[in-house]
Amino acid sequence: MALPMLELHGVRKSYATPNGRHSVLKGVDLTMQPGERLGVCGLNGAGKSTLIGIIGGALSPDSGRIVRRGRISWPVGGGGFHGSLTGYENVRFIAEIFGADVRKVCAYAQEFAELGKFFYLPYRTYSSGMRGRLAFAVSMAIDFDTYLVDEGLGAGDMRFYERCRQAIEEKKVHSNFIVVSHSLQMIEELCNRFSLLHEGKLYVFDDLPSAHDAFAEVFAAGSVAPFRSMWKLDTAGPVQARIVGESDNTLDIALSASGAGRVIAYWGNSTGTSARAGDFWRAECEAHLLLGDASIVDPRWTGLIAVERDFGATALGSEVFSRPIATGDAMNAEFAIAHEDARYLHLGVRVEVGAPGTLTFRIGRPQLERRPAFSRPDALPLLTEVSP
Amino acid sequence: MAASSGRTLYIQGRVISALIKREMRTRIGHLSWIWLLMEPILHCAVLVLLFEVLRRRSPVPGIDSAEFVLTGILPLLFYQRTSNQVLHATDGNHSLLVYPQVTPLDLGIARAALEIAILYVVCLGFLAVKWLLGFGLEFSDPPGIMLACLSLGLIGLGVGLAGASVSLYVHWVGRVLPYVNRLIYLTSGVFFTIENVSGQYREYLMWSPFAQAVEWARTSYFPIMSTDYLNLSVVFFALTGTLCAGVLAERATRQEARSGNY
Numbered sequence: 239m240a241l242p243m244l245e246l247h248g249v250r251k252s253y254a255t256p257n258g259r260h261s262v263l264k265g266v267d268l269t270m271q272p273g274e275r276l277g278v279c280g281l282n283g284a285g286k287s288t289l290i291g292i293i294g295g296a297l298s299p300d301s302g303r304i305v306r307r308g309r310i311s312w313p314v315g316g317g318g319f320h321g322s323l324t325g326y327e328n329v330r331f332i333a334e335i336f337g338a339d340v341r342k343v344c345a346y347a348q349e350f351a352e353l354g355k356f357f358y359l360p361y362r363t364y365s366s367g368m369r370g371r372l373a374f375a376v377s378m379a380i381d382f383d384t385y386l387v388d389e390g391l392g393a394g395d396m397r398f399y400e401r402c403r404q405a406i407e408e409k410k411v412h413s414n415f416i417v418v419s420h421s422l423q424m425i426e427e428l429c430n431r432f433s434l435l436h437e438g439k440l441y442v443f444d445d446l447p448s449a450h451d452a453f454a455e456v457f458a459a460g461s462v463a464p465f466r467s468m469w470k471l472d473t474a475g476p477v478q479a480r481i482v483g484e485s486d487n488t489l490d491i492a493l494s495a496s497g498a499g500r501v502i503a504y505w506g507n508s509t510g511t512s513a514r515a516g517d518f519w520r521a522e523c524e525a526h527l528l529l530g531d532a533s534i535v536d537p538r539w540t541g542l543i544a545v546e547r548d549f550g551a552t553a554l555g556s557e558v559f560s561r562p563i564a565t566g567d568a569m570n571a572e573f574a575i576a577h578e579d580a581r582y583l584h585l586g587v588r589v590e591v592g593a594p595g596t597l598t599f600r601i602g603r604p605q606l607e608r609r610p611a612f613s614r615p616d617a618l619p620l621l622t623e624v625s626p
Numbered sequence: 627m628a629a630s631s632g633r634t635l636y637i638q639g640r641v642i643s644a645l646i647k648r649e650m651r652t653r654i655g656h657l658s659w660i661w662l663l664m665e666p667i668l669h670c671a672v673l674v675l676l677f678e679v680l681r682r683r684s685p686v687p688g689i690d691s692a693e694f695v696l697t698g699i700l701p702l703l704f705y706q707r708t709s710n711q712v713l714h715a716t717d718g719n720h721s722l723l724v725y726p727q728v729t730p731l732d733l734g735i736a737r738a739a740l741e742i743a744i745l746y747v748v749c750l751g752f753l754a755v756k757w758l759l760g761f762g763l764e765f766s767d768p769p770g771i772m773l774a775c776l777s778l779g780l781i782g783l784g785v786g787l788a789g790a791s792v793s794l795y796v797h798w799v800g801r802v803l804p805y806v807n808r809l810i811y812l813t814s815g816v817f818f819t820i821e822n823v824s825g826q827y828r829e830y831l832m833w834s835p836f837a838q839a840v841e842w843a844r845t846s847y848f849p850i851m852s853t854d855y856l857n858l859s860v861v862f863f864a865l866t867g868t869l870c871a872g873v874l875a876e877r878a879t880r881q882e883a884r885s886g887n888y
Contacts, residue, residue: 319721334644335644
């Protein structure tokens with residue numbers, strides 16, 4: 239058997255904070271064989287970026303041993319670009335510090351990132367989607383034995399995501415990948431090994447079903463504050479929204495569900511990819527919101543949703559949307575829209591709670607499997623809202 | 627082991643050269659080449675003018691007062707501008723620390739190298755003007771001039787690195803350094819020689835590496851100037867001390883500097 243590409247033995251890392259040391263990694267062990275594509279999932283603040291920083295070599299662990307074989311990329315997607323330099327100049331710099339062929343790398347990155355004239359404009363003028371595209375393109379342009387992808391694919395539209403998937407497909411024979419994401423679906427699609435970073439430990443699973451159970455347990459746990467943007471949904475299964483963190487003016491909402499299908503939260507006009515006016519979708523859901531122990535509202539929807547306007551490709555990086563809420567506001571949820579050719583149905587969830595505060599949403603890549611196609615109904619589309 | 631440290635050095639050289647090129651692009655992007663050179667030139671011009679207005683008499687007989695002041699300001703600028711640039715090298719390029727092979731030390735060295743190069747060009751520019759005006763270019767020790775300036779630049783690198791490292795923990799250090807530098811400016815013999823100073827103050831001044839380096843540059847520059855007070859070991863001691871302190875402090879705080887990215 240070939241030597242492992244990467245070994246981590248008992249890796250620990252903590253940071254100094256005003257309230258004493260905060261332990262992020264509490265003894266992480268990992269062995270990666272050639273040909274592995276490891277997905278690292280975890281809640282916000284679980285230490286995913288720290289772990290990938292240590293693997294890449296930028297951070298040193300407090301203790302533990304790391305063996306790296308071959309060339310490892312930097313954590314792609316975690317910055318490293320200069321705003322006043324052009325995309326071209328930034329790419330050049332990266333190629334130079336990695337000792338790669340500058341001309342080749344620039345040509346490849348320019349083609350792959352599809353930035354057009356923006357490639358020669360300052361980086362600060364780029365949208366978040368363009369930034370993500372450029373970062374991923376440069377890393378693909380340089381040959382590494384192990385690529386570290388840190389949420390790098392979260393930004394960018396569906397089309398680019400597909401291209402990234404293909405690029406990874408082409409490279410997977412010779413290269414390993416470590417993909418950090420809080421999108422389970424992305425990890426399912428790209429990886430052949432799955433891991434969960436939770437409370438300082440890394441749990442590695444060789445097959446999807448066992449990973450799923452562990453993920454579901456962690457992400458549904460009410461004790462953890464950050465919000466997950468994507469979750470599984472039964473055709474008519476429950477969606478739970480639960481307030482899990484509370485500060486002076488912010489309530490973090492965690493939503494969870496189980497079953498087939500995928501749901502993404504969206505807010506207001508932050509809609510995403512590829513729905514066209516005139517499409518019809520059927521949506522069924524049941525939502526349940528808890529504030530503390532009190533159940534506030536328990537609405538149920540089923541209905542056909544008409545897409546009222548085209549939704550072009552937009553940047554879909556993780557974003558936080560918040561909105562002040564007055565006492566007594568109702569909660570409701572909406573599910574909507576996708577293009578008939580799209581692999582994904584783009585659903586939205588809107589939540590309003592009956593207590594003062596601010597709702598915080600984090601929005602990820604909207605992906606939702608399309609319900610079976612409907613023919614255009616004779617009657618006007620229905621959206622039945624069951625009032626609380 | 628030897629092979630791997632050779633490789634490390636090679637990578638560091640590659641990184642520093644890429645950083646210098648990049649630093650040039652960002653700074654030219656902001657200000658253009660002309661301004662890059664004009665800034666120190668204007669600085670000198672204002673001070674020379676001030677000196678002319680206030681005093682008009684050269685501290686050393688036989689030496690033009692403007693030239694006397696210039697030969698004090700320019701070497702000192704090597705220290706002052708380099709230390710200031712290096713002090714802010716990390717916060718200005720923080721995002722680059724995501725690349726494992728880029729360290730705060732590289733950022734500092736790249737900035738110092740560029741700053742020192744710019745100032746050498748400025749010095750050459752002044753000499754060219756002097757030559758074009760029909761004056762002869764005669765120096766008592768040309769390498770001495772260059773070494774004096776370089777020493778001040780390297781002291782600046784050491785101080786900047788140490789300052790940047792300490793200010794990760796003690797934030798006001800970064801804000802105080804410019805004031806300290808101003809004090810150094812006034813006490814380093816830009817407007818006078820060590821010999822001009824009387825009594826106990828001369829004793830103090832002789833321990834200032836800045837005053838010593840300026841004295842070194844001047845005596846290497848003016849063939850007619852001589853001094854009994856030059857003590858190069860003060861300069862070399864300060865140079866070694868600040869560089870060691872800077873490099874060690876950077877090494878000790880490297881993880882802290884990086885941690886902001888994660």
